[in-house]
Amino acid sequence: MKALGPIPAGYEADNEGRLTIGGWNADVLVGEACGTPLFVYDSRRIADQVARFRAAFPSEVALHYAVKANPYAPLLEAMAAMVDGFDVASTGEMGRVAHLGLPISFAGPGKRDQELETAIRAGIAINLESEGEAERALAICKREKLTAKLAIRVNPPFGLKGSGQKMGGLPSQFGIDHDRAPALIRHIIGAGADWQGLHIFAGSQALQADALIDLQRETVALAASICEEASHAPPHVNLGGGFGIPYFAKDEPLDIETVGEALAKALSERLKILADTQFAIELGRWLVGEAGVYLARIVDRKESRGKTFLVTDGGLHHQLAASGNFGQLLRRNYPVAIASRFGAEPEEEVTITGCLCTPLDLLADEVMLPRAEVGDLVAIFCAGAYGLTASPTAFLSQPMAREMLV
Numbered sequence: 001m002k003a004l005g006p007i008p009a010g011y012e013a014d015n016e017g018r019l020t021i022g023g024w025n026a027d028v029l030v031g032e033a034c035g036t037p038l039f040v041y042d043s044r045r046i047a048d049q050v051a052r053f054r055a056a057f058p059s060e061v062a063l064h065y066a067v068k069a070n071p072y073a074p075l076l077e078a079m080a081a082m083v084d085g086f087d088v089a090s091t092g093e094m095g096r097v098a099h100l101g102l103p104i105s106f107a108g109p110g111k112r113d114q115e116l117e118t119a120i121r122a123g124i125a126i127n128l129e130s131e132g133e134a135e136r137a138l139a140i141c142k143r144e145k146l147t148a149k150l151a152i153r154v155n156p157p158f159g160l161k162g163s164g165q166k167m168g169g170l171p172s173q174f175g176i177d178h179d180r181a182p183a184l185i186r187h188i189i190g191a192g193a194d195w196q197g198l199h200i201f202a203g204s205q206a207l208q209a210d211a212l213i214d215l216q217r218e219t220v221a222l223a224a225s226i227c228e229e230a231s232h233a234p235p236h237v238n239l240g241g242g243f244g245i246p247y248f249a250k251d252e253p254l255d256i257e258t259v260g261e262a263l264a265k266a267l268s269e270r271l272k273i274l275a276d277t278q279f280a281i282e283l284g285r286w287l288v289g290e291a292g293v294y295l296a297r298i299v300d301r302k303e304s305r306g307k308t309f310l311v312t313d314g315g316l317h318h319q320l321a322a323s324g325n326f327g328q329l330l331r332r333n334y335p336v337a338i339a340s341r342f343g344a345e346p347e348e349e350v351t352i353t354g355c356l357c358t359p360l361d362l363l364a365d366e367v368m369l370p371r372a373e374v375g376d377l378v379a380i381f382c383a384g385a386y387g388l389t390a391s392p393t394a395f396l397s398q399p400m401a402r403e404m405l406v
Contacts (some may be wrong), residue, residue: 001349002366003249005113005335008290008380010045019342022256023406026339026377029295029404036238036297036377037401039312041070041384043078045291050082050330053283056260060266062280065373066241067093068286069385070292073235076100079287087238087282088124088312091115098122105238107199108155109173114123116140119150126236127199129175131184136254138191138277139222150188151236153197154178156222160203160215160242174201178222182230198223200370201240205285209255212242213262233273235278239263239365245288247382248332254286285385292384294319294401296363298376304387307366308350312378315354315361318401320391323354323362339377344370352378 012020019026022042029040053063062084067076076086080100091106097104097285106119107127116137119126128134128150141148155175176184180200189195200219206212216239223237246253255298267279294313303309316323324331336352338344346368354361363380372378388401 001368004333004364005248005251005382007245007335007337008246011293011381013342017341017344019191019293019314019337019339019377024406026251026293026379029406030297030377032118032352033404035296035402037312037318038221038295038297039072039290039318039383039388039401039403040293040406041072041277041403042275042291043075043405044346046075046078046288047082049291053260053281053287054247056134056257057244057281058264060267060279061239061263062278064238064282065125065287066282066284067097069095070288070387074289076136078405079353085280091118093206094122094124095121105199106195113140115265117144120144120146123149124215125149125151125196125236127151128163128184128188129153129173131176131180132186132304134184137312138188141191141193149196151199152181152184152188153199153201153233154222154226155180155234156170156200156202156219158202158215158218160211161204167397173270173398175199176224181226185226185230185232189320195232195235197234197238198226198237199238199240201238202242202280203240203286205244206242207244207246207251207254209258212259215240215242216259216263217266220266220270220274223277224274227273234277236278237274238282239339241281241283241286243283245286245289245382247334274328276344280383284349289382291386292382292387294322294379294383294387296354296380298372298374301372301374308348308371309351310352310378311355312352313355314378314396314401315356317354317393317395318359318388318391319363319380319383321386322383323360325360326386331362331365333364333367334383335381336367336369337379337381338370338372339379341376342379347371350382355398
């Protein structure tokens, strides 16, 4: 038997023992969506996360939503009323939020000239990933007689300790090495660009408050050091994000209240060059991850060499991360439940698979769950971030999953 990750607090069963999401019975939601597989996102849980952030962090720290976590259009529309800006990683994401009226920043390596021009014309802040990208943006401005909003993404000399993905302190395609940033700041300002400040992102999926506290303190200090050397105060500093959520057994939730208290202290002690700087934290997974549930229908129950398999109509083509194929070194089980018997006592060890012709299509491996039959619903939790759009949806030409915001 293998352990399951913890189901996020707040999910409950109705009087008939069936999972409810946002107060709605899972079977009812599937009926309204006309079938499975189905991602359901709970808007109230997202609003609660935003409120918790606002209470924990100083008011001078803006909250940005990282669109790559979940770009579902109704979710973005709801998010626009709750956050202060959007961070995008493509012109496709840009198009999803351009009409929502919030400031947008554009990061990511390999921006094509047309993408740079589109962002410049739209007044979107570009987080430059290299000196070459800066030269191409400035050349577009000169040719088209435009002024670009340019920020510098910094590759810091430190990473986020204990993070799921370290993005600092290493050679990287992301950002400009910190020691080269001052010269580039002076260059783009001298060329007439509207310098927006710095974006410093060092890692993701951190659950240790101490690691984030150290990172944010170092980030504020690095921003001050770079700008003092450049002799220009930054209008904005994006401190990155990195807030994680518990996916696996023994994971503990991040104590953001302690992180927020420490950041308030760090900002109160910041150097004079940052006195008028506006700060932001960019979050995706932490805001929406626990608000999403992936529902799939059991279409077959079978025995093979003493092992019980529950085969569903879902799979890794919709929920790659839960299958263990989205960067995990070792496969571990996401939180999973039988939605049709939510909260019932475990009775048997089963392996839950998808419908694809590959042994990689595992949704839960050798876990104890209540007995389930063909027609029952399986629920995979923590499915609100890096779910459908982070999965190989065209693989084997299976139908696309449905989505719903409640």
